[in-house]
Amino acid sequence: MTELLALTLALPLLAGALFIVATASTRAALFGFFAFGLFLALAWVALDAVDVALTEAAIGGGATGLLLLRLNGRMRHPVSLGEPAGPRLKIAAGLLAALVTLALGALLLALPEPAPSLAAATVEPLPALGIGNPVTAVLIAYRALDTLLEIVVLLIAVVGLRALGTDRGWGGRPVPWPEGEPSPALVFLARLLIPAGLVFAVYLFWVGADAPGGKFQASTLVAALWLLAIMAGLAPAPCSGGRWTGRALAIGPLAFIVAGTIGIAAAGSFLAWPEPVAKPMIIAVELALAVSIVVALVLLVAGPPERETGR
Amino acid sequence: MSTTLFGLTGAALVGIGLFGLIVHPTALRKLLAFNLVGAGVFLVFGVLARRAAAAGLAGDPVPQAIVITGIVVAFAATALAATLLARLSGPEEEP
């Protein structure tokens, strides 16, 4: 039975990937990517990784797809990085791809049994942190440095985005989209979804301590709602040079570093959570991180500033 | 068995994405193919996590958390590449 379920998910994944690579129309490939992202999220559910499924549906499929779709609409001509591939290159690329796939597949079939696992080591200290969801615990406690650096990567991407804007638009707002009057149906949908979505985002944030969910998924949802509001003309895009934008971007990493430094004094090492106040500290840091992630995601999808502001 | 099937799917996704990355001349299609490679690698990670189910959990949470971090980092890289492309495709004014 589970084999049948896996097959009904694996086949559309493969077909979708082939379609994305093979289709002649870039727009069709982009819409194929949305569908592919949804099937991939379902595959993650089938693999019992609901946290990853939520992240994949929100960021991997949704935000990336939206970003590339907007890019496709903005580009005045396709950027070509070389000549179209000839038959010889195609054969060589096909052979290389087949070789990599076969090697990876052989590796997967030859994995040791039973598989080494850190699951037991992850579960054991959970009560001390006051967290019930082991994935959240790994993200914020055992591998907190990864999460800190991940926020820094997002910030670096935002800095790169600002640097790549036009001179005239420095510190301004991204170009609005779509140009012209938004569809009334979109405005209606935005008015309906935004309040409901915000409630759901708060729920996702809070439930992440004990069940699938957490700050990433909640922040992506808020960012998606903000983008929906921008598209429906209900809210302005953030001003990349604005005072509040900068503060919102900085508060997450700053709170994380301050909390980590407190850890040196109170618990003996950087990013160690002092046991009696672990839970409130984690929630405070996650809230600050969520603010930064929301603003960074909206800026990254909305694109570089091109319009001057009356700042 | 079904877990292995997903693993092999992930391996195939890496291959398909790699092929597209090499063969497509336009940058946007290369970016899409690059994301397919990423999806395949993450799926292989997910299979490793699922195989390592222990201690009453359905999967090893450490690879799962690393995949979440990876998805966000891949998004950041894609966004930066997209910005570069938007700028390359048509400067509105003198650089």
Add this chain to the structure above:
Amino acid sequence: MIADLLTIVLVSAGAVFFLAGTVGLLRFPDPLSRLHALTKADSLGLGLIALGLVPQAGSVWMALKLLLVWLLVLAGSTAAGQMLARLHRAEAADD
């Protein structure tokens, strides 16, 4: 027993609507009639499946969540269908 029977009947009916909608999407000649086929499948088919799963939900909250999912998808697909039809009309007017 009766609950299981209800689930089987409703989910099967929903699946039939999805099948009909997909056939329509593939067979109908122009975008507007394809949208017509698709939106019926989406709203009614998903509604029947959600209703069919309610007896299996186990708790009132779970059942309410299922119905909420249906309502949200209903709003989303209706708006998307309307926007696609509008886009089609605008493009047809341009030609």
